[in-house]
Amino acid sequence: MGFGNPYRRDDGLGIKLLDLIEHNVEKIKVQELTFDMAEIFKDYDMVIFIDASLEGNEIVFRRVKEEITFSPLTHHTPCEELLSWTRVLYGKTPEFYLLSIRGYDFDFGEELSEKAKENLKKAEEFLKSFLENHI
Amino acid sequence: MEKKITISPVTRIEGHARVTIHLNDDGKVESAFFHVDQFRGFEKFSEGRHFSEMPVITERICGICPISHHLASAKATDEIIGVEIPRTAKLLRELIHMGQIIQSHSMHFFELAGPDLILGWDADPKIRNVVGLIQENPELALKAVKLRKFGQRIIELVAGRRIHPTFAVPGGVNSSLSPSARDEILSGIDEMIGYIKEGIKIAEDFIEKNKELCDEFASFPTGYMGLVKEDGSLELYDGKIRFMDKDGNILKEFKPQYYLRYIGERVEDWTYLKFPYYKPLGYPNGVYRVGPLARLNIADKISTPLANEEFKKFKSINNGKPVEGSIYYHYARLIETVYALERAREILEDPEVMSQNVLKMGEVTNEEGVGVVEAPRGTLIHHYWVDERGTIEKVNLIVSTGHNNWAMSKAVEMVAKAFVDGKNLKEGMLNRVEGAIRCYDPCLSCSTHAIGKMPIVVELYDKDGNIIDVIKRD
Numbered sequence: 001m002g003f004g005n006p007y008r009r010d011d012g013l014g015i016k017l018l019d020l021i022e023h024n025v026e027k028i029k030v031q032e033l034t035f036d037m038a039e040i041f042k043d044y045d046m047v048i049f050i051d052a053s054l055e056g057n058e059i060v061f062r063r064v065k066e067e068i069t070f071s072p073l074t075h076h077t078p079c080e081e082l083l084s085w086t087r088v089l090y091g092k093t094p095e096f097y098l099l100s101i102r103g104y105d106f107d108f109g110e111e112l113s114e115k116a117k118e119n120l121k122k123a124e125e126f127l128k129s130f131l132e133n134h135i
Numbered sequence: 136m137e138k139k140i141t142i143s144p145v146t147r148i149e150g151h152a153r154v155t156i157h158l159n160d161d162g163k164v165e166s167a168f169f170h171v172d173q174f175r176g177f178e179k180f181s182e183g184r185h186f187s188e189m190p191v192i193t194e195r196i197c198g199i200c201p202i203s204h205h206l207a208s209a210k211a212t213d214e215i216i217g218v219e220i221p222r223t224a225k226l227l228r229e230l231i232h233m234g235q236i237i238q239s240h241s242m243h244f245f246e247l248a249g250p251d252l253i254l255g256w257d258a259d260p261k262i263r264n265v266v267g268l269i270q271e272n273p274e275l276a277l278k279a280v281k282l283r284k285f286g287q288r289i290i291e292l293v294a295g296r297r298i299h300p301t302f303a304v305p306g307g308v309n310s311s312l313s314p315s316a317r318d319e320i321l322s323g324i325d326e327m328i329g330y331i332k333e334g335i336k337i338a339e340d341f342i343e344k345n346k347e348l349c350d351e352f353a354s355f356p357t358g359y360m361g362l363v364k365e366d367g368s369l370e371l372y373d374g375k376i377r378f379m380d381k382d383g384n385i386l387k388e389f390k391p392q393y394y395l396r397y398i399g400e401r402v403e404d405w406t407y408l409k410f411p412y413y414k415p416l417g418y419p420n421g422v423y424r425v426g427p428l429a430r431l432n433i434a435d436k437i438s439t440p441l442a443n444e445e446f447k448k449f450k451s452i453n454n455g456k457p458v459e460g461s462i463y464y465h466y467a468r469l470i471e472t473v474y475a476l477e478r479a480r481e482i483l484e485d486p487e488v489m490s491q492n493v494l495k496m497g498e499v500t501n502e503e504g505v506g507v508v509e510a511p512r513g514t515l516i517h518h519y520w521v522d523e524r525g526t527i528e529k530v531n532l533i534v535s536t537g538h539n540n541w542a543m544s545k546a547v548e549m550v551a552k553a554f555v556d557g558k559n560l561k562e563g564m565l566n567r568v569e570g571a572i573r574c575y576d577p578c579l580s581c582s583t584h585a586i587g588k589m590p591i592v593v594e595l596y597d598k599d600g601n602i603i604d605v606i607k608r609d
Binding site (some may be wrong): 005006007030032034035036038039088089107108109 | 199201238273280287298
């Protein structure tokens, strides 16, 4: 599941990476994560979220652990909380992973920044390798 | 010495926002403001694009209400080519708009308002969240998911994609409705009405048990604005704009294309967001509210039976006069959801909805076009100016959160004066301030075109700008 806004330059990294993946996986593109997506996730063994990050390393891949947030943020539902929704509502705990790709320019526009393009390439290599080893 | 508490950003709303609460020497609230850093990036981004692209560009403003932008934009492009779109296209556009209302309103009620209404203002912060809500009432949460999914499914079945469709185009829509889609939606409506009635029962119970709070919580007089049908009943997709004063008198009704004659925008030095007002009354006398509460206040009736029964109860709250308490936004939102479900059924049972006549082509004939819909959070205005080839020269967007900006600041100030004691900061107090804003369900992605979501920081300043206390919530 890639999420972000492709009209906000590097925010579209998650969406763009999905277009590069040709493995036998279901690909879903959204602008934001919302609580009702738990109903989708209950039917999967593994979900990989792909998002642009404002800070941190070029690419970061981590297992998402369930977290009950102190005060849920905005209309956006964090993937940690979505895991809680999926477990509590449906009794299912699929493996959730988050692949964060560092972005630098979140201004309006469709082109990725040069650094983000480099990070996208690294993320593509990583994700393809991960999928080949796990599917 | 004046002190200032800053709540930044407000949790559970979109984008970046900041609340500052100014205290006096006694720790009492002197004043409070809701700050939004409005950034008109999408307007500039759109310049130079072809007008026909606008319905798919502007829907990216928001991940929650993309359909509202999609439709307001399509209506503006209809005007640019100067055509009256086929009735079937209008019906299908309105149908996905009902899907949008259903999914957005149900999400707000159960996810954002729910923790406040069901678990209580002063519930332990560790459980006063949506997961706490699930644990309190898992069946209700499941129904909330189904209700939102149903709204999304309407959009998906009719428009091909549940978010960011390419369905509405200048002159109509690009595909007709299939019989299987019609039948699937129709088969689910009664069940969904049952779910939303449970939500209404929750809201009514809350109001009954907390009548004084509801009547006083962020309650203040303003004008109201929204669309109505020709007969004065609730309208969400088309119709005319009605302005009503604080006493319930109709000030003006006009075609949406003339909005610039009646809506002015005031600039304040403490925020980038503009404050719209009704021009003939000036500022601040002409400030007004939009959204569910405003729409029910300005409407004479609702055209569908079940929603109209609830509407009568709503109208009785203040004996037919405008209902002023901000918390009634939650109640109004649920009544509108019933209307959206009933209206969806009406549309699907209309013989013309299955027609293949869904598009009327046209060339650029007008230099500008205005499109207005009632988005879930209020009146949404798209206004485009184009050259003779249809290239966008200028764009003006007025989003619902912008219309309500003055009201949200006023709500924050009233609640802060009533509940915030600067000498004794408690979670429940701050949540009431946030709760006042959440009544309006502001979508700051729309108003600021922000992408952010982040932790909350509460800062306490003295009058010289020195931080004397900070509270953070990650």
